Amino acid sequence: MNRHPSRTALRVVVTGSFAVVALALTGCGPDITAGDGSASDRLQAPTAEQPAGEITIWDRSGDLYEVFDAVIDDFEAKYPEITVNHEAVDINAKLQNTLITGTDVPDGVFLDDALVGGYAEHLWDVTDVLEPYIDDIAPQKIDATTVDGGIYGVPFDLNPGLLYYNAAALEAVGIDAATIETYDDLLAAAKEYQAAKPGSKPIHLEQSPFLGQLQLEMYASQLGTSIADSDGELRLDSDEYEQILTFLDTVQKEGLGTRAEYLSPTDIAELENGNQVFYPWAIWFDFAPQQLLPETSGDWRAMPLPAWAEGGARSGAMGGSSFVLPKDGENADLAWLFYEFLMYDEAGYSAVWGVNDIYPTGLNTSIPAYSPAADPSRPLFEPIEALGGQDLWAVATEAGAQIPSGTAIPSWWNGAVDYLGNDLQRMLDGDLTPAEVVSSSTDGIQTNLIDRQ
Template sequence: MRTHTPRRLLGALAVASALALTATACGSGESDGGDSGPKDVKAALEKGGKVTVWAWEPTLKKVAADFEKKYPKVDIDLVNAGTGDKQYTALQNAVSAGSGAPDVAQLEYYALGQFAIGKSVEDLSAYGAQKHATSFTLGPWSAVYRDKAIYALPMDSGPMAFFYNKKVFDKHGIKVPTTWDEYVDAARALHRADPEVFITNDTGDAGATTSLIWQAGGRPYKTDGTHVKVDFGDEGSKKYTSTWQKLLDDKLVAPISSWSDAWYKGLADGSIATLSIGAWMPANFTSGVPSASGDWRVAPLPQWKKGAKVSAENGGSALAIPKAAKNKELAYAFTEFATTGAGASTRVAEGAFPATRTDLESKAFLDTEFPYFGGQKANRVFAESARNVGPNWTYLPYQTYANSIFNDTVGKAYVSSTKLADGLDTWQKASVKYGNDQGFTVNE
């Protein structure tokens, strides 16, 4: 999902804490049986109290009501403090001020690292979170677990899939591409058949770019405490830039920003024929593009190597407990309830895409028919994608800042003669400089 974050967001966090953090400071992940053990959670529930939750995800409303019904002494105050970067700014301001932080905060996976390395969120290992290590799919769990510490519990996930307009494909005799080379061929054939039709849209999106590099096997980011490496010269990154550059050179990509009115119109009228995006997208089709119901279908992502089955994550978020939380035991109880077991199933029933293996593998989930996609059992495609997410992906500990300058660097390739590879190189250099300026040790 697309997020633009102000540069001021990371300043106080990185300057105050980056130099102080070492590779082992993230915690051992072992509970010492002290004051914040699992038994204290049970005692806190019996005592009751108020838990303030900052989140924009709508399905949490039903989860909060269910939690209060189960634990009548607990009051859940669900607050929408803004979506994505707006909430992160508010949270960082509260952390810096030393007051006003919530007990639970929703954080997208790419943003979690900045709060973890700044020691602004709790290591949930001490609350018994390690028992959930096998409860979640690989992508989301890898995003919250590092250096034996668990900084959040996954709330949802975004395994990628290929959404295509079957009506448009059938009209022009285009086969669904199974490789990215076939995708380029399909893009050319579509645009040749109808110059008003584009294979997709793109004006420069950090999340989409890094997700496709992830799928291609690229691992441009490596982090060990405050030691960071940024390298978009790896083979996976080159695969992506080489393919996407062909699309840009031949003007096969609609110069339309995602989530704009023009984007929704393009999805509705078929002038934007495909999307490679996270499995959370169906709800957006249903609500934002109702007139195209029945036109679209879902398929696995095209592959970089014929016959392969590799995917990546795009989007998704988790629930974390700020260090400044007032009711940490109750906060953990709600976090656990909302992300595992009954709470997770409730959210799936309300339209969220699960991060839990149990929900992903349930017959009811897999057999769900989507009227919007012509009755297709699309969850089967999404579940397979979740199983095939490439391992060992990491984000920068200041990814929010890096994403905020994407359009100023890589974005130039979409509006000028700048090559995509050169744009990535500029983004890399800017990310390295910023990290070093903030006290990290960053190499290329």
């Protein structure tokens, strides 16, 4: 669910991409579960000294496609007997039918983590090939694509939640952002800012049901929980969700929140005029000051999220993608070599996140999920001028290292937006209490999504 937007396209268009993903999964046919967990389900790496063959790799069109495409020459230099056919595909529209029919199945596919569980029956368990690297991969990413004990995705990115803030606006009223260590501190700072700038609503409140649910899960990730446990059982009825929902309800009731869809015209206007100065979001919000906020570009900074309690985790995961290897692909084992090069070979991951022709200062809207690649002392992308020259790499890698481990994302996650995502918006409308959100969403998801699988 991470997004790496075109450098020439408005980021606002991205919200439409999220909606497409939601519709695609909600419209899935029968429930798809993992294989039987036997050794036959586990992909094995090629044993030939010079592996040979052709592989077909599917990626979405756009800048990331171009980044991955630019690495192919280096891969083929290492494996001269392997030819890569790289295709730009509308994955959400094509993948389901392709896997069901078994016709022209690609060897590797770029896929949102939230969709992996729904396709696991058709995918190779990559536990064995990941074994040399698994101790150095962010636990949250492994957990996100683990189904019935098997791992069905080769992790791509880590999307740590950060608190973006307008440093110039805060400094103008004497607020030191460094004092914000907990969400109570954030509320206090918002009240202080509002007192100095009457009419402002300093904290972003997401108005899109899908993105609102995604952000809610970022907050939950900080607390080591999520919408479902490792067995797929709902766990919204918990102290953690009550705490998060109460915080959001407080922001709304006390008039401290700007209610707007992510980077919509209203959202951008309130960011530019200084009314909205705190934005708790995934790392990829940095696109906004780089391209959509000309009046305040250079004023923004990023810091780890506040903790829910003193000493708690200062980040949670918000979105993410992995590479999957369909069983019906002719050469999935060779496709694994491509992804191994891309993610775990220094030449590969340096080409993806480092300075390149597509991103002249490096790909800065995510960080690698592989800790040797996400070394705080060895930045892959450069400081960001639109963040006042801040070293976002250092901030993001520090935050990413704090993300607690999690659980697999259930196959019905996107369908839950019709319940949890919508009920969250009803709470922000003043129609539901936090307790009623939990009760209503739990009933709807259990009855209409889980029990019908």
